[in-house]
Amino acid sequence: MENNTRHYFGIIHIGTVNMAMKIISFTSLDDMEVIENVSQEVEYGEEVFKTHHVSFQSLNEICRILTGFRQLLKDYDVTDVRVITTTAIREADNMLNALDQIYVRTGFTVEVVHMAKEIYYKFFGLYYHVLKGKFNFASQAVLLIDITSGGMGLTCWQNDELLFQENVYLGSLRILENFTKKQRQHLSFPTAVREFIHGNLAPLWANVQAHQIQYVVLSGKSAVLLGRLMHMEPQNGVTLIRPRDFIQFVQSFHGLTPIKLVQNCGLSEGLANVIMPTIMLYYELFRTIDVDMIVLMRTTFTEGYSMHYIAETTNAPYREHQHALLLGLARTIASRYLYDPAHSARVESYSATLFKAMQKLGGMSERAGYLLRLAAILHETGKFINMRKHRVCSYELIRRTDLFGLTDEEKEVVACVAAYVNMSATTDLSADIVERRLEPEIELLVSKLQAIFSLADALDKSHTGKITAIRAELQEEELIVHYERRLDISLERWMFAKVSVNFEEVFGVTPKLVKGQV
Structure with missing residues (x-):
């Protein structure tokens, strides 16, 4: 997006105390202006908390206000609109019905934002x-x-x-x-x-x-x-x-x-x-x-929320600053458990290098690379709970932890990648994990990230850092992984060959370890 191109979008919040709408004009994070700001106090919030139910009367109130907002958006000729709700609807026992009724009656698709x-x-x-x-x-x-x-x-x-x-x-x-x-x-x-x-x-x-x-x-x-x-x-x-x-x-x-x-x-x-x-x-x-x-x-x-949307839309550098903050927080979380920081740092670095080489071919977003790095940081936390079943423990720890800035679906991706959980296959974890069906596109992303992560993990299987640096490049039907080493890497080479079979099936590319200057 060109920095000097001015864009407009609307944001509507269905809150527990009031419903509000803003229309925002922007070119960048440093150039955003609220050109319309309206709100109306509502009465349904406490009712939803008490009954955990959105009544017919409350739904009427929500739809009436949304209809008024829609007319104002039309007056400004704004078509890019985000409608979000938090506690007001997300904890209701009829949440799905309420969201469907809002869509049918107003045309708005509501995004439910978790706490x-x-x-x-x-x-x-x-x-x-x-x-x-x-x-x-x-x-x-x-x-x-x-x-x-x-x-x-x-x-x-x-x-x-x-x-x-x-x-x-x-x-x-x-x-x-x-x-x-x-x-x-x-x-x-x-x-x-x-x-x-x-x-x-x-x-x-x-x-x-x-x-x-x-x-x-x-x-x-x-x-x-x-x-x-x-x-x-x-x-x-x-x-x-x-x-x-x-x-x-x-x-x-x-x-x-x-x-x-x-x-x-x-x-x-x-x-x-x-x-x-x-x-x-x-x-x-x-x-x-x-x-x-x-x-x-x-x-x-x-x-x-608006600033996050603008940062994503304009590819603002501030996103990378946030990722660095959150990766550091993930390391702090991992340090509470039985975790090898040097090993996790190496696997994280290898994962990032391999991901960059495969990103375009795999059709993966930068966000996917960030989730992969989180999985690398947290993949051994389960050893603190149970060494014998550390993978399933890592899976549950990640799922049950509030990872700042991640949706529940993204946490599921991180947990599956870190613990090598395949929801559509019978694995040694199937007896311990209740099956949770993922959307097909998410399941496909998990399989790609797992394939990359398994290569990265194999490169430090001994946890001793014998491979000191790597460089990866895609050449036709091969992923060439150049490496520098100290000491014998027989274990790492054998484990790399073992997991390469799955990598080939996922990407149609053969990984190859090549010794040389990185």
């Missing part, structure tokens, strides 16, 4: 602003807290390195669903909420405290609202609040409840029900850990 991806989009946008110097954190540890209706994400970084990332199913409306309306009006409700939050987050405190965090970033609409409630004015898009001032603000209510936010701050009941547990989550955090400053930034989920 881990939802939190990642926010980070994607916010971290770009950090790199652009919106606020200078120097070399201090920073914790981003992102609270959604259904969950909370904690992302910590320092010196352009991700230290940890945890997602917890403890969002604003999820907290409220544990209490009845009568209980919410009780004098003990604020204390009960605080204790409920503390108990659920107890396992996180040690990890948070261990990194000596100096700054906590709160972002999005809740952060903007908090700054307004505290009468704090932003400077250059950033608001700074000292933790003690925030604690005093909460204590000034003498028991913070939604009704007090309605009465004292003029909020609607729906908004008060969401912001109250959010504020209490913040309050409990700042009572537990000692930080220097709270930083409020305006970056929202829809802005982060």
Whole structure:
């Protein structure tokens, strides 16, 4: 895409508190402008949380608002539209029916964004602003807290390195669903909420405290609202609040409840029900850990999603920066388990080299190469659980871990590649893994990545790094892998020949090891 070509797209978010639409004009990440921004507060959010069901009345409300948005898009002649939903619909027992009805009645196809991806989009946008110097954190540890209706994400970084990332199913409306309306009006409700939050987050405190965090970033609409409630004015898009001032603000209510936010701050009941547990989550955090400053930034989920879409559309270099961050985080995750970092680094490097040589012939995207590198990093984590069944343990560990920025389908790809799981064949893992049928195109991608990964793994089968460097080139019907070595590589050569049989069947190309200068 030419950088000077201006493009337009619409983004619609079906949220739990409101439905919003933005129309965005852009040429690049540094040149994006919101030319229309409309939103409407809705009432179905808490109902879905309580009943886990989208009622006929709620569906009518959603479709009515979407129909109005469609007319506005038509007025602007915008045809590239992304309609996304998060907690509002994804946890409903009739989610598929609701999505089908929305499509039939409005023509919109809705993308369901799961919590881990939802939190990642926010980070994607916010971290770009950090790199652009919106606020200078120097070399201090920073914790981003992102609270959604259904969950909370904690992302910590320092010196352009991700230290940890945890997602917890403890969002604003999820907290409220544990209490009845009568209980919410009780004098003990604020204390009960605080204790409920503390108990659920107890396992996180040690990890948070261990990194000596100096700054906590709160972002999005809740952060903007908090700054307004505290009468704090932003400077250059950033608001700074000292933790003690925030604690005093909460204590000034003498028991913070939604009704007090309605009465004292003029909020609607729906908004008060969401912001109250959010504020209490913040309050409990700042009572537990000692930080220097709270930083409020305006970056929202829809802005982060839009920036991610623009970065992908324009092939922005920032994507590679994000991949480097996330690969580093994957190594941190792997280090928690019985993992050989030197071996994994070699296999990752070999995998990347082989993938680059085969990418065009295999019709694989750059994203596929990134998933392959993740598989190489995490492929031996299962040995921490069970040496005898380490492959199936690696498979389950990867599937059960929140890998920042990956969809569930992408995690399945990484897990299958790392553990050599073939869903359509009988393997030694079939008795341990419940069959999960993949879409044909995804299954084909898995087979290609597995074929490449098996070659890379074979090149360091002894875990001793005897092959010090490789270079790969495709020549007609052969993949020539040039290598430099030290010591005898008989084991690696034999294992390479063994897995080459499958590689030939997958790609129609014969791998060949050739000694020489790389």
